[in-house]
Amino acid sequence: MYFLFKADWILVEKKAKRTKQSINREELESRILRSAEVLFAEKGYSGSSMEAIAVTANISKQNLIYYFPNKELLYKRVLKEMLDIWIEKLSFLETQGDTPEAVIRRYVREKMQLSRMYPNGSKVFAHEIISGAPVLKEYLISHLKPQFDRDVMLVKSWINKGLVDDIDPEHLFFTIWAATQTYADFSVQMEVLLGKHRLDEDDFERAELAVTDFVVRALGAKKNN
Amino acid sequence: MYFLFKADWILVEKKAKRTKQSINREELESRILRSAEVLFAEKGYSGSSMEAIAVTANISKQNLIYYFPNKELLYKRVLKEMLDIWIEKLSFLETQGDTPEAVIRRYVREKMQLSRMYPNGSKVFAHEIISGAPVLKEYLISHLKPQFDRDVMLVKSWINKGLVDDIDPEHLFFTIWAATQTYADFSVQMEVLLGKHRLDEDDFERAELAVTDFVVRALGAKKNN
DNA sequence: CTTATTGCTGACCTAAAAGACAAGTTGTTG
């Protein structure tokens, strides 16, 4: 799973002899990554200093640099962690016997859950894309596009079979992504508008229902085959 | 229109004697603002140096500072310019005799056009909200929320009158905003996925059609009253 | 137990970036 970027990932694949040190290393690395994620999400890449990340992770700056020799590497690792999760959880494969509606419902639900569970990773990703994807562009071309093309084809086949209405498949995906990811990225705006300090369980429940419902209606999906 | 933030806007309301200097000043100010907008959109607040903004605007850094004595002020002005445009163009008022569908169609179209015409402003706004809206939070509370509440009420009245289906009004708006703004903020991702260098006239046409259609279907709006 | 490896820290160094200041230039106005 270390295929994402050229040569500049830290490769840690040496038999893993779980000594006291290696355990500590793992724990500390993930603490650093979580801290970095929070800061990158909130302040962006340039706005997050190594010093600040170190403080958040409760270590010294030099120690941080010991684990991640430079900031760009750290940033790429944070992005990578997020993408790994997304790839793992988001396949749009047509399960045997599933109706389009079922596939879509599952897809929307999983995207919503990612927004709910990894809001910071999502924000880091958003900053990156808005900024023109300087780091991720290659990845989008090599990994996301093929999957996208495949998924679009699938929806087209649904249309041809008359299982769903004649909608625009590409823009359907853009809308689904936007509508789901917004619950991570723009949560502050929603909190203000809903008059809450935090979006809670219930809000996400409603959101998931609403968005799923919108999408299903848009598809005009026929329930029985 | 200078009510947005406390006291730190530059107030320029002195009778405007259109001399050679004042014309030049206006021209230069807007050139600076456009340059700043581009950089803030791409690099975020911290990633954009005054030096770089000056270079982009083709003036010296010292001259930039003469016009905008500090970076934060410049940033706020960029945000303000964007918000002024949005407020001006986005009212969800029920025009006499208009059906819900017509109102919604107009609303979506206008939001799409904002994404198309002011992608950079939109990106700056997105960065700001994702970052927790440190500058804009007050504004969201005082200006956006009241308008939002009003618009939600309107949709509820539509529902009560049976003009549209029983959808979730709050989340309807969240979805519309997300689905339209994504064409500004995530344009790079779409370019990659559609295999284009730039989203063109035609893409936006299709996008507008798709999103409008999507929303109208979600509403289940009845065409005749 | 002692040697090698890994983890951690403090003292630097360098570059960039915000912006203060003073001095010069250009345009405006009585």
Next chain:
DNA sequence: CAACAACTTGTCTTTTAGGTCAGCAATAAG
């Protein structure tokens, strides 16, 4: 056209941030 205001630039200071390096501390391996 003289005096004043608006504009522009070069120089300097301070702060911050990324990162190096040498050495000390803790742990693992023989």
